Amino acid sequence: MxxxxxxxxxxxxxxxxxxxxxxxxxxxxxxxxxxxxxxxIYDLSLAEDLIDLLKKEDNSRVKKEVSRHIEKLISACDEARDHKVVLLYDPNNSITRWHAERIYKAIQEPVDGKDLILILRSPGGNVEPAFLISKICIRCKNGKFKVVVPAEAKSAATLLSLGADEIHMGGMSELGPIDPQIDGLPVLSIPHALEKIAYLANKYPKSSSMFAEYLSKALNLKIIGYYDRVTESAAQYAQLLLRRKKDSSGKPIADIAAKFTTHYKDHRFVIDVDDAKDILGEDVVKENSSLYFLGANIVSFLNSLELAVFLHKNGMKISYVGNECEFYLEEN
Structure with a gap:
C-alpha cells in the first residue's frame, strides 16, 4: 500500500x-x-517506539534509525544544522587509537566554511590518542573547532577539549584534571605517597630504617622516574594544544596547563563551567549555548538508548563515535 x-x-x-x-x-x-x-517509521523520541525498534528489528536497522534520529536533532539546531557534527560518546571505555581512527574517518573530508563540532562524553583514557583526535579536528576544520560537553569529559577527554576554539558547557558539564593513570592509579599519587612516607619518617625517626627497608624492596626507581615523565608529557601535550588559541584569560600557557595537570588533588575532581571559564576565559568557554542544549539532548537520547539496549539486547552496551553507532558486550 x-x-x-x-x-x-x-x-x-x-x-x-x-x-x-x-x-x-x-x-x-x-x-x-x-x-x-x-x-x-520509528519516532525515537517516543519510548514505546524505541523499545519496539529494539525488539523487532536487527542491529543494522537499529543503528540506521539511531543515526537518523541524531541527524534529526542536529537539523533542528540553527547553530549546528549547516556544519559538520560528529560524536565521541563512549562513557564505558577509555579513549584509544580506535576512537581516533573513527573520528578521522568521519571528518577527513573538510567542507568549506564549515565549523567542526564534536559532542563529547568520555571518562578519559590515553593522552596520546586524545591529543591526536584534537589535532585531527584542528587540521580538518574549515571554520571553528567546537567541543560540546553536555556531561563528563574527564582526564584525557579534557585534554582533547583544550584544542577547541570554543568549549560549550552548562550546568551538567564536567571537565577534570589531566592526570594520567597507570594500573588504575593516578600517576601523581606516587610522588605524593613518597612525600607522605618522608614526612612520617621525619616525624617518627625511630621508624626511618623500617620505611627505608620497605621502600628498597617495594619501589623500582626507574618506574618512579617514568611516572614523572608521564606527568610532564601530559603538561606538554596541554601546552601544545593551548598555544594556538587566543589567550582571553591573560594567563601564561604554562600556568594554564599546570592548572589542569598538577593543581587538583583528586583525579575525579569536577571542573565545572565556572571553573573552566576562570581558567580558560569566556572567549573559549561558552555557557548554556544552543550547542550545549543540542549536546544535552543527544546525550540524553543515547543514555536512554544504552539502558534500553542493555535491557533488550542481552546486556549489550553502546558507543557512538564519529557518525556510527556500535553495540558490544563487555569482556569479563
Whole structure:
C-alpha cells in the first residue's frame, strides 16, 4: 500500500484516479503515515517506539534509525544544522587509537566554511590518542573547532577539549584534571605517597630504617622516574594544544596547563563551567549555548538508548563515535 500523507477527518473522503474511496479516520491515516513501504517509521523520541525498534528489528536497522534520529536533532539546531557534527560518546571505555581512527574517518573530508563540532562524553583514557583526535579536528576544520560537553569529559577527554576554539558547557558539564593513570592509579599519587612516607619518617625517626627497608624492596626507581615523565608529557601535550588559541584569560600557557595537570588533588575532581571559564576565559568557554542544549539532548537520547539496549539486547552496551553507532558486550 502506498502511504497517504496529510490528515483527514471522519467526514472527509479520499479520491484515487478520480474515484471516491471510503473515508478514512484520522487514526487510520496516522497508522498509514507511519508505514514506509513495508517498513515502519520509528519516532525515537517516543519510548514505546524505541523499545519496539529494539525488539523487532536487527542491529543494522537499529543503528540506521539511531543515526537518523541524531541527524534529526542536529537539523533542528540553527547553530549546528549547516556544519559538520560528529560524536565521541563512549562513557564505558577509555579513549584509544580506535576512537581516533573513527573520528578521522568521519571528518577527513573538510567542507568549506564549515565549523567542526564534536559532542563529547568520555571518562578519559590515553593522552596520546586524545591529543591526536584534537589535532585531527584542528587540521580538518574549515571554520571553528567546537567541543560540546553536555556531561563528563574527564582526564584525557579534557585534554582533547583544550584544542577547541570554543568549549560549550552548562550546568551538567564536567571537565577534570589531566592526570594520567597507570594500573588504575593516578600517576601523581606516587610522588605524593613518597612525600607522605618522608614526612612520617621525619616525624617518627625511630621508624626511618623500617620505611627505608620497605621502600628498597617495594619501589623500582626507574618506574618512579617514568611516572614523572608521564606527568610532564601530559603538561606538554596541554601546552601544545593551548598555544594556538587566543589567550582571553591573560594567563601564561604554562600556568594554564599546570592548572589542569598538577593543581587538583583528586583525579575525579569536577571542573565545572565556572571553573573552566576562570581558567580558560569566556572567549573559549561558552555557557548554556544552543550547542550545549543540542549536546544535552543527544546525550540524553543515547543514555536512554544504552539502558534500553542493555535491557533488550542481552546486556549489550553502546558507543557512538564519529557518525556510527556500535553495540558490544563487555569482556569479563
Amino acid at each position: 502506498k502511504a497517504v500523507t496529510g490528515s483527514a477527518t471522519e467526514n472527509e473522503s479520499v479520491k484515487n484516479d478520480g474515484k471516491e474511496l471510503p473515508s478514512l479516520t484520522s487514526a487510520v491515516l496516522s497508522d498509514i503515515d507511519r508505514i514506509e513501504g513495508s517498513k515502519k
